[in-house]
Amino acid sequence: MRVVVVDDDKLVCVALKTILEAEKDISVVGTGHNGKEAIELYNNLKPDILLIDIRMETMTGLEAAESILTKDKQGKILFLTTFSDNEYIVKALRIGAKGYIIKQNFESIVPSLRAVFMGQSVFGDDIVSKIPSLISTNNKTDFSASGITEKELDIITLVAEGLSNKEIATRLYLSEGTVRNNISIILEKLSLRDRTQLAVFYYKNR
Incomplete structure (x- = not known):
C-alpha cells in the first residue's frame, strides 16, 4: 500500500517512514509537516492512505482531512496523534x-494501516469507549421519516454496537x-458514507 505521512515533527516522520518501510507491503511515497502540505501531497500522489497528525501549524490535520474528504468521498485518512x-x-x-489511534500505541500503527487499507475503520479501545457519550444527544429522531424500516433499524443498532456483517x-x-x-441501502437513504458515520448517526439521534 502507498502511504503519505504528515507530522509537524520531522523526526517523527523519519521514524515512521523507517518503521513502515520495514514492512514489505508498505511504501511511504511522501512526507509533509502541516495540513497544507498534506493536501498537496494527497492530491499529487493519490496515496492509498494518509497517515496524519492533528495539531500542526499553518493548517491542522483535521482541517486538511475535511478538505480532502469533501472532494474525495472514498479517501482513507488515519489520524495518529498524542491527543485524545x-x-x-x-x-x-x-x-x-x-481511524484515530494514539502515538503511544506504536505497535498498533501497522495493523491499523492494513485494516484501513482493507476498508475497515480503526479506533483504539480508549477512543471507542468514549464514542457513545461524546456523540449522544437528547434529541430523538424518527428513523421512519427517513424511510428506515424496523429491520433496517435493527441492523443500524447492531452496526453501532460494532458487530460485523456475519455477526449481524x-x-x-x-x-x-x-x-x-441492507447496509448499502441504509447508507444511501441517510446520505452517509460508511459504517463509522452510520454508528455516529445512530448514537447522535437515538
Whole structure:
C-alpha cells in the first residue's frame, strides 16, 4: 500500500517512514509537516492512505482531512496523534476519518494501516469507549421519516454496537449478503458514507 505521512515533527516522520518501510507491503511515497502540505501531497500522489497528525501549524490535520474528504468521498485518512481530546475525536468521526489511534500505541500503527487499507475503520479501545457519550444527544429522531424500516433499524443498532456483517446476519437470521445489501441501502437513504458515520448517526439521534 502507498502511504503519505504528515507530522509537524520531522523526526517523527523519519521514524515512521523507517518503521513502515520495514514492512514489505508498505511504501511511504511522501512526507509533509502541516495540513497544507498534506493536501498537496494527497492530491499529487493519490496515496492509498494518509497517515496524519492533528495539531500542526499553518493548517491542522483535521482541517486538511475535511478538505480532502469533501472532494474525495472514498479517501482513507488515519489520524495518529498524542491527543485524545473529545472534540478532536468527534470531529474526526464526523468528517469521515477511517481511524484515530494514539502515538503511544506504536505497535498498533501497522495493523491499523492494513485494516484501513482493507476498508475497515480503526479506533483504539480508549477512543471507542468514549464514542457513545461524546456523540449522544437528547434529541430523538424518527428513523421512519427517513424511510428506515424496523429491520433496517435493527441492523443500524447492531452496526453501532460494532458487530460485523456475519455477526449481524447470525443475530437477525439473515444471510450475510442480505445484511450487506441492507447496509448499502441504509447508507444511501441517510446520505452517509460508511459504517463509522452510520454508528455516529445512530448514537447522535437515538
